[in-house]
Amino acid sequence: MTKFLPIWLLAGLTFLHNESALANSPTTVILENHQLMLQYNQAVRLDRILLDAQNQDNLVQGLNTYHEGFRLFASDKDQQARSLLTKVKKQLNTLLHDENYHRAAKQLLAQLRLYQYGYREILNLDLDATRIKPELNPILAGQYRLQLTQRPDSIVLFGLSEQQKIKFKADYTIADYIQNSRASHKKHHSYAWLISPEGNVTRVGYAYWNDESTHIKPGSALLVGFGSNDKEIIQLEQEIATLISMIEGSTL
Known part of the structure; x- marks a missing residue:
């Protein structure tokens, strides 16, 4: 038995x-x-x-x-990070053929090529x-x-006409950083993605009607995306923000 x-x-x-x-x-x-x-x-x-x-x-x-x-x-x-990068680049290349997203997709592709990524x-x-x-x-x-890293004195903005490093200011909110960036066409968007130094990713409102008055830590990154309410575009933005959190070999 x-x-x-x-x-x-x-x-x-x-x-x-x-x-x-x-x-x-x-x-x-x-x-x-x-x-x-x-x-x-x-x-x-x-x-x-x-x-x-x-x-x-x-x-x-x-x-x-x-x-x-x-x-x-x-x-x-690390293969998971490489797969995510491949997926994101493929989607951005597809958006190059859409006149509504062409400009932002081209900017993001250029910026993502600057880095190496790890899991x-x-x-x-x-x-x-x-x-x-x-x-x-x-x-x-x-x-x-x-x-390991020292305490930085700046934050980095992605998704603008050019990648920008802005001096950290303790009293600044996300809206302040974007308002003072060199990208007037993005100042009227409603949401940005906050990538904290710890690697956490959050979608945050910063327009006059949904401003969460979010203060951020030095070494954070902000992704200003496509300004779209399309669910697939928002998902793509989240994946790009996740990639930014996986940047290796640079303190941004």
Whole structure:
């Protein structure tokens, strides 16, 4: 007679097996600021990686303490970033043939070509926070790249006639930055996409009728899109904003 384990027990055994395999997986982290590699014989907690990275930075008198702008890329998932880039470029190339979107599509294609992209893990990279809250301190296994950064003094606008870097001002809202940009044709749009230094993406109103008076952090990026209510265009804008959050090797 064949004996069967209860489904709940099989699920438990599978979970334990996967957890054990993860714990025994080696982990490497390339510190992009210094071209050094941290190597671990097994999976490691995020706080250990952050501590080791900051200790290495301190050895060379680094000033990379702006954890909001730290970026952790998963090498094993980079294909997802490449696939997203290919999809976005294909859609933008299609819009080049639409007179309503031609100008913005051409600008965005030119701007997106300026960068390299990697799969960014959206994690809280504040060392203190990972130590205080266990839920912010996951176990990591595999190959990663970590980029530390100093506190920038600017924000970047995408989707305008040219990519623009504007000096950060604590009292400025999104509407203020766009109003002071070199793109008068975009000042009358209603929404922009905010890409925070941490990599979070949010659609924010900034017109007189829907202004959310949103203040942003230094190192943020703003995407001013097509000014359309079409759902497919809005989805494309969100994917472009996600790509911007995945920019690697540049502090914008």
